[in-house]
Amino acid sequence: MNDIAVMDVTFTLNNEPASARIEPRELLIDVLRENFGLRGAKRSCDLGVCGACTVLVDGLPVSSCSTLAADVAGRSVLTIEGLGTPQALDxxxxxxxxxxxxxxxxxxxxxxxxxxxxxxxxxxxxxxxxxxxxxxxxxxxxxxxxxxxxxxxxxxxxxxxxxxx
Amino acid sequence: MLPRRFNLHRPDRIEDAVALLAEHGDDASPYAGGTELLIAMKARVLSYAHIVDLKGIAALRGVSARSDGGLIIGALTTHHELANHSLVLERLPAYALLSANVANIRVRAAGTLGGNLCFAEPHADPPAMLCALNAELVLAGPGGERRMLLAEFILGELSTARATGEVLVRIEVPGLPAGTRAGYRAFGHLERPAVGVAAVALPLGKGFDWRLRVGSICGRPTALAGLEKAMRGLPEADALAVLAEGAEQAAAAVEADDDIRGSAEYKRHLVGVLARRAARAALGMEALAA
Structure with missing residues (x-):
């Protein structure tokens, strides 16, 4: 039985390689905010309805509050921090x-x-x-x-x- | 809130998913887009020791043509993919539009048709239209594959005929005769429909063989059978007149639940309005998308 207590998830975050050791139940928003210090995505309704936690995964919007961090393995995540810089806004x-x-x-x-x-x-x-x-x-x-x-x-x-x- | 702890399994073959689900029984759940399941797990309304992620199974994805002109839709195909897929746009434009109007873009990007049907939340758009299209499901289980009508698969609120250990593999929509028309109208104050009505009209004589199916009003899609019969074969204008005359009375007889989306009385009122609009949309008398 392949029981998984913790797992490593490797993905692309704001165009850079990224990896995190997580529990399968961890949510993308928490990993972004706590593991990577990216606080742009906000937890608000926590139900996938309000859009405050939106990030892009492979170019499409997802509710990071209701997405398992495990599900971005091998994919590309873009947060607001990766979009532009104060000197060169998107x-x-x-x-x-x-x-x-x-x-x-x-x-x-x-x-x-x-x-x-x-x-x-x-x-x-x-x-x-x-x-x-x-x-x-x-x-x-x-x-x-x-x-x-x-x-x-x-x-x-x-x-x-x-x-x- | 975080879901309770679980083991995440990621099979890449249908047989392996079936074996895992059969082994863990009620302690396991299949997992697709997560737009329903994860919300319930976060609220701890549902919890499972084993989550079997189906997203790595390539055989569950994609849309292809059935030789009779219909469609074969892999269970893990997302609403967003269905809304934009050239085959769906060509063969079932009304269904592509329905998909484009499911909830919001984040739900459409993650949510799968198979997950939607298996979770069986009544306040969803796909079931009424797919029942009107006589959609069939193919399920894989420990004993092999079986096929059944979607209308028989949905048993009630959050309840389906999917047995423990079974995985929904694909949804098949049979080919429709040339000249078949379809339209869908839904209304709700929140993202989910309070009520939706699908109208499918298959050419018959000087008119159509109508299928009018109401979704979200109770545990499973319901046919407006009396109206379907009364409108059968009538020229367009006469069929619409029969519908306008009889919609309210037909709606009054439909089983309806009071819930957060509205009272039974309110929903029955919507049935009358939406049935007329869906039929007009099918006939091209108003835009397909509301």
Whole structure:
């Protein structure tokens, strides 16, 4: 019987090789926050509903509060800390700042990563597509309008990039 | 909260998963996307000494064509994959759209169709539409494979005909006659549907053979059998008139549970509204996606 008390999980974290010794029941959010000191992902609803704990795994959003750390073995995890630097922000982060698309900031890391994933699949989404994709990321401050405006600004740039490569 | 401690098994063949599940019986659970199971394990509503992760089994993944024009869907295929798969978009566009509207992108990216069906949470979108499409399941167990209709697999809330030691291998949707139409409409205040109605219309004479299936309203999808019969073979406009006339009465007769998603009375009201909208969506009279 291959009983597992602890296990080693090896994965890519923010484009660097990473490894952690964990229990099978450990959740990705705890390993990111406690083992790696990456506090961008927030635990809020703890049910996979609110999106504050969103990180990207192989480019798609996951709820890190409800994902086993064991499940990212061999995969690539991107957290908000891996997206840009204060000196060189990611275009999504820059657009959020320009449009004032945040207030308390608690949902922002998850929101930005969800937008990053959407734009990777669809660089020039319609407003309807944006609203649909962000449905699972809850913000209690902004009323969403400025977030949608920031993403639509990026979408316009994406459309220009598509027509003028 | 963390789940209680468990041993994680990662078989890469179906036979090995079946052997592990058979060996540990009620102390083990199959594990797929985790979007239902992990939440329940974190709340410690469920706990198992052995978790058998099926995600490493390549034979459980992917979508392929059935020779009759239908689809073969590996049980571990995610909702996100189904929403974007070229074969699903081509053969069952209404089902691709249903998949694109399941919960949120994180649930669609992790959650699998097989996990959804085996967990049998009634407040889910896939079962009603797949029952209307006469979907069949293939299960692998210690004694080999068996095949059954999805409509017979779902026994009630959180209850299926899956035996201890069995693994759902694939979902097969039979080919549909040319000209078959399908639509789905659901409504809920939270991410899960309070009620969903699937309408599938197979060409018959001057009209259609209708299948109207209600999901989420009670433990298992329910047919609006009286309406299906009354609409059978009628020209579109007449069938819709029969539906508009009879939807409320048909809905009043459907078994319905009071729960956090709404009262039985509220859900029956939704059945009447959503049945009309699903049928209109199937006929292309309103957009497929609400």
């Amino acid at each position: 275009p999504v982060q820059q657009a959020f700042i320009e449009h004032g698309a945040m207030q308390c900031g608690f949902c922002t890391p998850g929101m930005v990563l969800a937008v990053k994933s959407l734009l990777a699949a669809e660089p020039s989404p319609t407003e309807e597509q944006v609203r649909h994709y962000l449905r699972g990321n809850i913000c209690r401050c902004t009323g969403y309008v400025k977030i949608i405006e920031a993403v639509m600004d990026l979408a316009k740039r994406g459309a220009r990039l598509k027509t003028n490569p």
